[in-house]
Amino acid sequence: MKTSINYPDIFCQRLKAARLAKGLSQKSLGILAGIDEFVASTRINRYEKGVHQANIEIAQQLAAALDVPLAYFYMVDDQLAELTLSWVKLSDQEKSQLVALAKDKIF
Numbered sequence: 001m002k003t004s005i006n007y008p009d010i011f012c013q014r015l016k017a018a019r020l021a022k023g024l025s026q027k028s029l030g031i032l033a034g035i036d037e038f039v040a041s042t043r044i045n046r047y048e049k050g051v052h053q054a055n056i057e058i059a060q061q062l063a064a065a066l067d068v069p070l071a072y073f074y075m076v077d078d079q080l081a082e083l084t085l086s087w088v089k090l091s092d093q094e095k096s097q098l099v100a101l102a103k104d105k106i107f
Contacts, residue, residue, distance in 0.1 A: 005076055008050055014073045014081065016048045018066040032065035
């Protein structure tokens, strides 16, 4: 039996984890993402709790504010999500080396 994936829950968990890793309050994140300061805390709280879903534009603004790739919010595999966070910190040369290593292991 195939289990369905709840992407909104994944988004909520990853958003909160990324915010906490940056040491930001909900209000600070909201303001950095361009949300009005008077509703910033409430909006981020509702996104993290799953009360409201962020549209793709807001998700992109949140990703930019947190310095994470947008895809991070939606990755089902936790290890792939962590690898994605590490990937953005690598130089072009390191990325090429990692891709080459992965290809050697796969093919």
